[in-house]
Amino acid sequence: xxxxxxxxxxxxxxxxxxxxxxxxxxxxxxxxxxxxxxxxxxxxxxxxxxxxxxxxxxxxxxxxxxxxxxxxxxxxxxxxxxxxxxxxxxxxxxxxxxxxxxxxxxxxxxxxxxxxxxxxxxxxxxxxxxxxxxxxxxxxxxxxxxxxxxxxxxxxx
Amino acid sequence: xxxxxxxxxxxxxxxxxxxxxxxxxxxxxxxxxxxxxxxxxxxxxxxxxxxxxxxxxxxxxxxxxxxxxxxxxxx
Numbered sequence: 493x494x495x496x497x498x499x500x501x502x503x504x505x506x507x508x509x510x511x512x513x514x515x516x517x518x519x520x521x522x523x524x525x526x527x528x529x530x531x532x533x534x535x536x537x538x539x540x541x542x543x544x545x546x547x548x549x550x551x552x553x554x555x556x557x558x559x560x561x562x563x564x565x566x567x568x569x570x571x572x573x574x575x576x577x578x579x580x581x582x583x584x585x586x587x588x589x590x591x592x593x594x595x596x597x598x599x600x601x602x603x604x605x606x607x608x609x610x611x612x613x614x615x616x617x618x619x620x621x622x623x624x625x626x627x628x629x630x631x632x633x634x635x636x637x638x639x640x641x642x643x644x645x646x647x648x649x
Numbered sequence: 650x651x652x653x654x655x656x657x658x659x660x661x662x663x664x665x666x667x668x669x670x671x672x673x674x675x676x677x678x679x680x681x682x683x684x685x686x687x688x689x690x691x692x693x694x695x696x697x698x699x700x701x702x703x704x705x706x707x708x709x710x711x712x713x714x715x716x717x718x719x720x721x722x723x724x
Contacts, residue, residue: 499720511720519716521709529694545702547709565724583699615684618691643685 495562498569508542510566514556519549522566527579530625535642537635540576541627564599567628571609577629577639584622593624607631614640 501509507525514520524542531538546563553559571578582592597611610633613626625643629636691699708714 495724497722498724500723501714501716501720509714510723511716519709521714523705529698545705547706549709549712551710569724581698581702613683617684617686618689619687621691623695 495558495565498562498566508570510570512562512566514553514559516554516556518553520546520559520563521549522546522563524570524578530579530643531639532642532644535638538639538642540574541579541639542570542574542576543579543581544570560595560599567599568608571628571630575630577627577633577636579639580626580628582624582626584624589622589624593626596626596628610636612636612640614643616643 496512496514499511501511501521503509507523509524510522512520512522523545525545526539527541527543528539530543531541533539544567567578580593580596582589582596584590593613597613608630609628610631611626611628613624616623616625625640627636627639629639705714
């Protein structure tokens with residue numbers, strides 16, 4: 493399926509932003525920033541994990557199949573370029589957290605890159621809030637199993 | 650419907666119910682095993698990260714993200 497042209501909007505030490513325009517004149521921003529706030533500071537390999545976020549320029553964008561294909565492409569380009577694991581945090585306040593989590597999983601295993609990556613999830617349940625964390629990493633990443641165990645639950649105070 | 654058909658239907662329904670229950674148990678177990686229960690309120694740094702993300706989404710939707718005149722095409 494066709495995708496939209498992807499542009500690099502900017503980057504600094506801890507974040508990278510990409511942008512694309514849809515046929516409906518909607519802009520999509522895709523940002524990757526360091527996810528250090530979730531992990532033990534002593535886990536050196538965790539310091540290289542990025543968190544993905546994306547946002548359209550309007551509140552209720554119409555469904556567009558090319559958007560998911562383009563976001564998948566950005567994810568793959570980013571992972572291949574930086575050779576790092578990627579984490580996504582799904583908000584659960586509207587009860588659709590698991591849907592978002594499933595969507596990300598689907599995105600990471602579709603297309604020509606589907607054999608490159610592995611995926612796992614955890615649900616962090618606080619007293620007043622729960623969040624779903626998903627992680628995507630290369631198949632060859634030997635530390636994959638340790639990443640989600642390095643979530644810094646001890647220092648959550 | 651004869652007695653044999655009814656009995657077969659009853660058996661099939663029971664079988665389906667058992668399979669569904671088994672699948673339900675498997676899924677529940679899978680979800681539970683992935684849960685990390687933290688008996689504390691959401692820590693400040695997670696709250697900050699969530700707020701930062703929400704602010705960024707709002708900024709994207711209100712035209713607050715500055716786009717340079719010539720962003721570099723990568724794909």
